[in-house]
Amino acid sequence: MSKSKSFVLSLILFFLAVPTLFSETIVFLHSNDTHGIYKPYKIKTKDGEKWIGGMEATCHYINAIRGCEDHVLYVDTGDIMTGTLAAELEYNNVIGGLMIEFLNKLGCDVWCFGNHEFDLGPDNALGLARLANFPTVASNIVYKKTGELLPVRPYHISKVGELNIGFIGIMSERFVIEVLRERIADLDILPVVTTLQSRIPELDKKSDLIVVMFHGKYHEALDVAKNVSGIDVILVASEEGQFEKVNGVLIQSTLGHQRSLGYLKVNVQNDRVMDYEGKQVRLWTEEGMKPSPEISALVKHVDEAVGSEYDKEIGRAKRDYYYEGKSVENPLGNWITDAMRWKTGADISFQNSGGIRDNLLAGPITKGDIFEVSPFRNTLVQFELTGKEIKDLLEHDVEKDWDRLQISGLRYSYYSKNSELLGKRIRHISVNGEILVEDGKVLQPDKVFTVVSNNYLVSQAKDKYFGFPIRDGQDIGVFINQVLISWLEKYESLDYKIEGRIVKIDK
Numbered sequence: 276m277s278k279s280k281s282f283v284l285s286l287i288l289f290f291l292a293v294p295t296l297f298s299e300t301i302v303f304l305h306s307n308d309t310h311g312i313y314k315p316y317k318i319k320t321k322d323g324e325k326w327i328g329g330m331e332a333t334c335h336y337i338n339a340i341r342g343c344e345d346h347v348l349y350v351d352t353g354d355i356m357t358g359t360l361a362a363e364l365e366y367n368n369v370i371g372g373l374m375i376e377f378l379n380k381l382g383c384d385v386w387c388f389g390n391h392e393f394d395l396g397p398d399n400a401l402g403l404a405r406l407a408n409f410p411t412v413a414s415n416i417v418y419k420k421t422g423e424l425l426p427v428r429p430y431h432i433s434k435v436g437e438l439n440i441g442f443i444g445i446m447s448e449r450f451v452i453e454v455l456r457e458r459i460a461d462l463d464i465l466p467v468v469t470t471l472q473s474r475i476p477e478l479d480k481k482s483d484l485i486v487v488m489f490h491g492k493y494h495e496a497l498d499v500a501k502n503v504s505g506i507d508v509i510l511v512a513s514e515e516g517q518f519e520k521v522n523g524v525l526i527q528s529t530l531g532h533q534r535s536l537g538y539l540k541v542n543v544q545n546d547r548v549m550d551y552e553g554k555q556v557r558l559w560t561e562e563g564m565k566p567s568p569e570i571s572a573l574v575k576h577v578d579e580a581v582g583s584e585y586d587k588e589i590g591r592a593k594r595d596y597y598y599e600g601k602s603v604e605n606p607l608g609n610w611i612t613d614a615m616r617w618k619t620g621a622d623i624s625f626q627n628s629g630g631i632r633d634n635l636l637a638g639p640i641t642k643g644d645i646f647e648v649s650p651f652r653n654t655l656v657q658f659e660l661t662g663k664e665i666k667d668l669l670e671h672d673v674e675k676d677w678d679r680l681q682i683s684g685l686r687y688s689y690y691s692k693n694s695e696l697l698g699k700r701i702r703h704i705s706v707n708g709e710i711l712v713e714d715g716k717v718l719q720p721d722k723v724f725t726v727v728s729n730n731y732l733v734s735q736a737k738d739k740y741f742g743f744p745i746r747d748g749q750d751i752g753v754f755i756n757q758v759l760i761s762w763l764e765k766y767e768s769l770d771y772k773i774e775g776r777i778v779k780i781d782k
Contacts, residue, residue, distance in 0.1 A: 298549075299436040303486070303539040304337055304349045304556075307512035308531035310358025310391070310632065311374060311650070313577055315560040317636070318534070325559060328533030330377050330574055331566035332558045336536060337381060338567065340556070344540075346435045350442065351378060352512035353389025353490040356403075358632055359647050360581045369402035370395055373577055379408045380569045385431050387412050387444030387488040389512060390453040394651060397462060401425065412444030412488060414474055415465035425462075430478050438543055441482030443474060445499075447491030455653075456734040467495065468502050475505040483546050486510060493517060493528055500524035507548055510537065518553035527553050534558060585643035590763030593770045596635040598628075598648065603779070606771040607631050607648065608681025611755070614762040616683050618753065619657060621727040622706060623665070623684035627740060630729060630755075631681070640769065642760060649756040653729035658748040662711050663720035664741075666701050671742035673700045679777075680740065687712070688778040695782070702780060729755055 315329035341347045355374040356362045366372030371392075378386065386409060392400040404411040404427050414429035430443040447453075450464045471487065478485055486508040489496050496511040500521040509524055514531030518539075525548065529537040535555040542550040596607045608626055615624040633647040660668070665685070672680050673689050674697050687704040694700075704712035711719055730750055737744040763769065 298542060298544045299346065299438045300344075300540065300542045301435055301438065301440065301484070302340060302344045302347045303508070303510065303537070303541070304340060304347060305352060305510045305527070305529065305537040305539070306333070306349075306533070307352040307389070307490070307510075307529055308354045308514055309351070309374065309533055310354060311356065311362030311371075311647075312359060312533045313361045313374075313377060313574055327560060328558050329560060330381070330570050332560045332564060333533060333536070334381055334566035334570040335564040336556055336558060338565070340538070348384045348433065348435065348440070349382060350384055350486075350488060350510065351386045352488045352510050353387050354391045354512060355389070357391040357394050357650050359650065360585055360643055361577050362650070363646065364577070364580050367406055369406055370399055371403060372406050373573070373580075375403050375406040377570070377573060379406075380567065380573060383407070383409045384433060385410050385412060385442045385488070387490055388416065388427075388446065389490045390446070390450050393450075393454045393459050393462070396458045397425070401427070410442075412442055414443055414445055415467065415470040416446055416450070417463050417465060419461055419463045429474060432478075432482055438484060439482040441478040441485045442488055443471070443478060443485070444488045445471060445490070447489070447495055449491065452735050452739045455731045457730075467491070467499060471499060471503045471506070475503060479505045484508070484541070484543055484548070488512075493526075496526050496528075497521055500526055508539065508541070510539070516555050520551075525551055525553065530555060530557075581643065585646070586641050588639040588641055589645075589760055590640045590767045590769060592635045592637050592640055593768060594637050596769070596771070598631040598634055602773060602777070603628075603679045604773050604775075604777040605631070605681060606773060607635065609683065609774060609776065610769060610771045611649070611759065612681050612683030614758050615655060615727045615755070617762060618758045619655060619727045619751070620725075621657060621684070622724040623660070623726045624682070625726065625728045625732060625740075626681040626755075627678050627729070627732050628681055629678040630731065635769070640763060645756050645759050645763070649759060651729075651731065651755075653731050653755050654750055655727055655753045655755065655758065656730050656733045656745075656748045656750045657725065657727050658733070658745050659723050660726050661720060662722045662724070663717050664743070665706075665724065666704060666712050666717050667743070668741040669701045669704070670698055672740070675739075678739075682776055685711075686776045686778075688780050690780050690782055694780075 313330045315326040317324045356371045362371045410431040411427040413427050416425045433440045484507050490512040493513040496509045506524050509526045511528045513528040516530040518527045527537045529535045535557050538554045538556050540552040541548050612624040612626050685706045688702050690700045733745045733748045
């Protein structure tokens with residue numbers, strides 16, 4: 276062989292042995308916890324009230340970014356359901372199907388289930404997936420009897436330029452306590468970390484970048500990053516609007532409720548993220564926005580479908596009521612629990628704070644407003660508790676220190692979990708003026724009280740809210756939102772304040 280031919284052959288063999296070098300820049304836009312929102316709403320800012328959110332604003336900002344970047348992928352990490360009437364409407368034989376149609380028209384690339392997609396059961400959740408023009412990914416939701424995954428993809432690979440991007444969907448193990456038990460009785464959840472540890476090596480062989488779409492809490496995503504190798508990005512459906520790099524993994528959440536889109540720009544070279552930028556794109560509603568005609572037409576269609584019945588005024592609020600407050604006691608919680616007792620005549624009522632989902636602003640209150648404040652179709656359940664059990668569940672509530680109980684018919688004072696030991700935090704309880712606990716001692720431990728709550732709280736009483744199961748609960752089949760509507764139709768005016776039902780003792 277001549278020297279020239281030998282040189283050419285050596286050169287060819289050299290380039291065959293060296294991996295092809297390439298570089299791509301990808302922008303991930305992501306949303307989560309939309310909860311049926313499709314129109315803008317007001318929020319308070321340091322500069323006063325401003326309008327934010329809505330599908331037209333979402334469309335405007337997504338399209339603007341697509342116009343500036345070569346490679347943009349838009350993904351949603353779940354909880355499009357439960358929150359407004361738009362998520363209650365039937366569309367193509369699926370309740371909430373209009374929310375999927377919005378994602379279709381926004382050009383969503385991939386989606387994973389949120390826990391609220393299962394509020395109406397797995398059949399409706401799978402109906403949502405069938406309506407989607409994009410893949411649904413879920414890798415750890417299984418049927419109890421067979422152990423088989425739900426009939427959607429565990430992961431999906433998107434080809435973008437020279438890159439293969441692997442998306443894997445994962446649901447928090449809290450799924451089993453975040454959904455009404457009866458609705459998911461046939462389902463179970465596989466452990467997050469072990470599921471990912473088994474799936475990531477398989478996905479790594481097929482992709483240059485691995486994105487975990489995690490429907491869970493931010494601290495759970497941090498745990499995943501620390502314990503699972505091979506992940507590049509975690510897009511997490513929590514609402515802190517955070518971004519950080521942990522153990523080499525980029526983790527980002529949005530502000531939720533269409534207050535922002537997550538924006539994550541990554542430069543990938545040879546299977547590695549070389550550079551990145553993470554930020555929140557606030558979805559302010561502004562003049563001159565340019566949503567697509569299809570999105571605007573769908574917003575109009577939903578407005579018409581909701582109809583005039585839900586725009587009907589049924590009462591008036593004397594002041595603004597915000598479902599999230601600085602103190603445990605909340606005026607909306609006081610009203611809702613009072614209305615539950617008004618309906619049933621129970622001694623006491625409990626409502627989980629997480630079951631209150633929207634604000635009521637001063638002025639007219641419509642039926643639609645009530646469905647947004649209480650969207651879960653929860654029904655009233657009556658049962659009995661002893662004096663000792665009431666103290667025990669309040670001790671549990673303080674220990675848990677999140678999704679605290681709103682109350683009616685009783686008042687109590689307590690030390691925080693950082694100030695006193697469990698079992699010694701509840702210092703005083705009175706039930707309708709009668710002292711039940713004084714200086715931490717239960718005066719009438721065996722006295723029985725009638726109680727009303729909602730079917731979700733009752734189903735999760737042992738694992739989440741009380742620390743013990745409910746005995747002989749009787750579901751009376753009355754929806755909480757219908758109780759609130761009836762109360763307003765009778766009393767017309769909503770005038771509630773913080774009353775000192777729950778008092779924290781400074782130590």
